[in-house]
Amino acid sequence: MELNVDLLLAGCDTECRHCYVNGGPGRLMPLEDALLCLQKLDEIAALLPFPASFTLDNEPIKHPEIAAILRSAAGLKHIEHYHHGMTTGLALLRRADREAVVKSYLDCGCGSFGVTLHGDAAHHDEIVRRKGAFRASVEAAAFLKACGAELNVSLLLNRFFREDAAALDRVIRELKPDFIYFAVPNYTPHARMMGFEDYRARLSDLVALSPLLRDWGQDAEALLARAEQSTPGAAAERLERGLDLQALFRQEQQELYCAVRQDRRLYLGNTGAETALLGDLGTLDPALAAQRLSREPGNRDYTAFYDPDALPEAGTLAGALRRLPADRLYSDEASVLYRGLAELGVPTRILAL
């Protein structure tokens, strides 16, 4: 087992339609609370029988005291700071001290940053629901690179990619990132995600992009092979052939996700998929918290969202998937199955916060 705790510091500047951590405008966690939470997480981690890490989320650069928080995070002994490095660029470009902020990251061993692109400027801004977001991502990416950071670009497939391929290619050639990720957005039962459904790409879109995928450093054959298995049509077929839903949703998981919101409350479950409140991290007894966490099963997916006893028959789920566009693309089998369960209105374990 491994624990990862998502520590929410300041919300996010965008409200992406595909966001599975419910990012968006949020409160600021006061500096003293952030430092206290880090210290408590370190104390809890020291008592756990498995490794622990934490992530500063959603857009930590929005926090005015991010440099002090990073220094504190780097000094912890028992828990590792997992730096995802993804940024919208909006907060960074707003800051007069942006060079110092990037230097703080680099000094703390966080040398890698990434931006996500969703198409050309108009389509990108439409997907993240923030005007000017595309320009900010590109400008911030160039700035981060000039500061000496490793730059990653994440291309998150949607139905605009086919028409925007040339524009995306131009930006990539300009930015010359160190690494390009290419991903199909997943589907999890978060309220907002249904709003991305009409933006999903089809298998034919990915096929049309194949020549460029190779230019973007991707293994086009492997991507296509996986994509063919991640559509409602393919999942319905597997269900009809006897896919064992119960076994899938009861399989043991090795990752335990927790979230700490800006009010210091510690929850079981990843951000946006919280399933139980454990208490105020600032006042929780570390030994009791460690005991509780040690007993919890992993909650990366499947049972984190659904009670296996509430699952429909495989045939019923296959029927729901047959009502969706057969070649719509999801990240993996789990995403497709969640989408089918949402279609059937199967209740989730996620708390309404």
Ligand code: SF4
């Ligand atoms: S996907 Fe990331 S950038 Fe977009 S709203 Fe969510 S947290 Fe913010």
